[in-house]
Amino acid sequence: MAGIAVLRPLARAPARRIVRTYATAIPAKAHHRVVVVGGGTAGVTIAAQLQRNPEFEKKDIAILDPAQTHHYQPGWTLVGTGLRDLNDMKRHMFEVIPEGVKHYPLKVSTFDPENNTIKTAEGVDVSYDYLVVAPGLETNFAGVAGLEQALQDPASQVSSTYSEKTVEQVWKNIRDFKKGQAIFTQPAGIIKCAGGPQKVMWMALSQWKRDGVRDNINATFATGAASMFAVPKYSQALEDLRKERKVEGLFQHNLVKVDPKTKVATFKNLAEGAKGALVEREFGFLHVVPPQKPWDWVAKSKLADAAGWVDVDKATTQHTKYKNVFSLGDASSLPNSKTAAAITSQAPVLVDNLLAVMKGREIKGAYDGYASCPLLTGHNELMLCEFKYGGVPKETFANILGGQEAPSRLFYHLKKDFFPYVYWNAFVKGTWYGPSGFFRPNTTAS
Ligand SMILES: Cc1cc2nc3c(=O)[nH]c(=O)nc-3n(C[C@H](O)[C@H](O)[C@H](O)COP(=O)(O)OP(=O)(O)OC[C@H]3O[C@@H](n4cnc5c(N)ncnc54)[C@H](O)[C@@H]3O)c2cc1C
Secondary structure, eight states: OTTEEEEOOSSSOTTTSOOOOOEEEEOSEEEEEEEEEOOSHHHHHHHHHHHTOTTOOSOOEEEEOOOSEEEOTTHHHHHHTTSSOGGGGEEEHHHHSOTTOEEEOOOEEEEEGGGTEEEETTSOEEEEEEEEEOOOOEEOGGGSBTHHHHHHOGGGOEEOSSSTTTHHHHHHHHHHOOSEEEEEEEOSSOOBSTTHHHHHHHHHHHHHHHTTOGGGEEEEEEESSSSSOSSHHHHHHHHHHHHHTTEEEEETEEEEEEETTTTEEEEEEOSTTSTTOEEEEEOSEEEOOOOEEOOHHHHTSTTBOTTSSBOBOTTTOBBSSOTTEEEOGGGBOOOSOBOHHHHHHHHHHHHHHHHHHHTTOOOOBOOOOOEEEEEEEETTEEEEEEEEGGGEEOOSSHHHHOOTTSOBHHHHHIIIIIHHHHIIIIITTTOOOGGGTTSOOOOBOO
16 A cells, blocks of 8 residues: 555644644555554553653654544543533544654554564555554444444434444433433443443433432443442442442343334343343333454454453563563453553553563563542542452552542542543653552562
8 A cells, every 4th residue: 555645734633723734655564663553542652651761762663543533432421421522532643643653544454473564454564673552442333233223323212432423422312311211231241441331320310310300210220240340349339329329230131132113122131040031121211331342353363362352461561472562451461440541550561561671671560450440420429449450449549538439529520620631631642650640650560
């Protein structure tokens, strides 16, 4: 695909600054010292942290990502619940690619780690000295029969915060719903932001209370999981809230089909002894979180583990077989909760270990599995769940503010106002480290 002209404006948002453009040709072949697959939260953060690291000599990084837009996905919950505007949650890719880093708008299709090469769907071969794999995961809307059709029909009362294309409909449906059966689903298996499915529910209930219609609405939380949350401390607090707020809990029920015409949702009962029985429920409002999985082209590659994730060491983020390959974020096999917050802790570890490999040193950086789920429980309240591997709480503010299972107004404003600001102004610029704020943590295993 030689000679594709890429418009690369030098400035930020066209509306806000003067834009100059110049054309870059994509060669049929390219070589870079570091190639990053995916320009999402993980890919851009790694490129930014590496680029500004004084130990990184001969700076030559290329990001491969066909997308022209970069999304702050944690903001979609805010958009779907009417708290923020969708435009605040996205930027043109050229606004977030770090200065001096090349962006090829190419779709990676094959890894050839024996020859340190990547092939793209456009027919370009890109070779590397070091590779960082961060293409996220696939949100599988086709995994629920009838869901794609239902989401395309605004009259279906079916919506989802899990895509930029469907998120604005969520808020419209919440505002319009006045009485009847509301169902909020969570699929079985690994998803990004495990608290995402219920954040929407708590906010919708809060909105319906504000509108004076809560008593006319029956709410059901239908989840493929056996409990409200994987970390026992927060799960118990959320279970108490569920009972107190009179929400039906349909546990181990996995949504398999939606009929937008009859307004019936079908669930498979996963409980032992239920023999996968199908359960039908009528709805007037349905919020769906689709099943999620590794990309097929990643799962089929030599880099994948048996489940299809990029097979890396859970502490070092280094590939278990190819020592010049690293991975982080949603695509990786790191067994943490898949969140942007986790990337703030993974990224400095990966950078330190990558630099160690480059310089022939022993790799010592270790990731402890930190992840965070800022769980909105209503207007002006949020439970800031923070934990590490093994479901062990690792709470940043507990010593000052007490246990973070108690919803707080301060945390609500962190999520609604501070985190989006810090994302665009520091996170993707490589200067934000989550729980340690603007201070780069010591990543060496203790
Ligand atoms: C509704 C929702 C709410 C969330 N809430 C929170 C929250 O409150 N807190 C939190 O910390 N996290 C939250 N998350 C999770 C968080 O957004 C993700 O964990 C994070 O975005 C993962 O980053 P990533 O870089 O691994 O993947 P992504 O950010 O998804 O980026 C992947 C990139 O890879 C690119 N790509 C895909 N295929 C290819 C290919 N073939 N070749 C090249 N590039 C490719 C894509 O275009 C994309 O740019 C939420 C997510 C959702 C959807």
